[in-house]
Amino acid sequence: MAYFRERNNLRAEYSGHQQISNSLRERLKTIVSKYSYGYYTDKGTLAHDLSLHLGNSSINDILSQSPYDYVLEAIEILLHCIKADKYSVRSDLIVAFNLSGSVYQVNNRDEVYLRADKITVEELENIKEPLSRVPTAYETFFNAVGSLFGMKAAPKDIVGDIFIGFEDYLKNITGAKKYGEAISKLEKDKIIASPQKALLDKIQAYRGDASGVAHPGNSREPDEIDALWYLNTVIAQIKLIDNRMRPST
Numbered sequence: 001m002a003y004f005r006e007r008n009n010l011r012a013e014y015s016g017h018q019q020i021s022n023s024l025r026e027r028l029k030t031i032v033s034k035y036s037y038g039y040y041t042d043k044g045t046l047a048h049d050l051s052l053h054l055g056n057s058s059i060n061d062i063l064s065q066s067p068y069d070y071v072l073e074a075i076e077i078l079l080h081c082i083k084a085d086k087y088s089v090r091s092d093l094i095v096a097f098n099l100s101g102s103v104y105q106v107n108n109r110d111e112v113y114l115r116a117d118k119i120t121v122e123e124l125e126n127i128k129e130p131l132s133r134v135p136t137a138y139e140t141f142f143n144a145v146g147s148l149f150g151m152k153a154a155p156k157d158i159v160g161d162i163f164i165g166f167e168d169y170l171k172n173i174t175g176a177k178k179y180g181e182a183i184s185k186l187e188k189d190k191i192i193a194s195p196q197k198a199l200l201d202k203i204q205a206y207r208g209d210a211s212g213v214a215h216p217g218n219s220r221e222p223d224e225i226d227a228l229w230y231l232n233t234v235i236a237q238i239k240l241i242d243n244r245m246r247p248s249t
Contacts, residue, residue, distance in 0.1 A: 053073060144165060
């Protein structure tokens with residue numbers, strides 16, 4: 001069931017590549033506390049397999065303190081040891097990963113997998129540092145990313161929020177008041193070339209033309225594939241601009 005904050009798109013989280021956010025750890029611990037006792041789980045097998053593979057028989061210790069790969073492997077081991085109502089366990093885990101905006105998810109084979117391509121999630125880590133210099137842009141941008149991976153908002157709204165975060169970043173680093181002024185200044189300062197400015201113009205144009213993003217629009221409403229394409233396009237521009245603006249060493 002979707003509760004108030006989820007229904008109104010007020011819950012925004014992101015748990016990235018090779019990461020387990022604190023909120024995701026807490027959600028996983030809540031699920032384990034419900035399903036790791038005798039009715040659901042073969043506790044002896046669980047402790048044995050955790051010790052054998054991870055060197056620790058306590059799944060709570062692993063979820064609380066261990067790095068991301070231990071946590072995700074412990075979840076797979078738990079699923080392997082469930083002997084009753086595995087569907088409910090898997091469903092709760094899927095919700096936990098979604099609510100945390102995680103790039104990881106559980107499939108029907110009881111495996112934890114990377115739900116986006118590895119290049120995309122690694123590139124997201126690479127732009128955290130430049131975006132973090134503009135906290136409002138960082139928050140808006142990664143809230144949108146969390147909504148995309150957690151399936152918590154419509155793709156058209158995700159595209160709109162990615163643009164808003166990107167626009168905020170560009171205006172801040174250039175001192176401009178509008179998106180168009182910001183990219184014109186980047187061209188004038190030779191941070192970007194004329195064809196690159198044209199691409200940045202098209203990023204804004206897509207946001208305005210795609211149905212339901214900012215206006216009724218002339219193009220069809222974006223789906224998840226479009227939103228992922230838009231995300232990758234903006235990531236590439238942030239990397240370009242940040243690399244050009246870094247002082248040479």
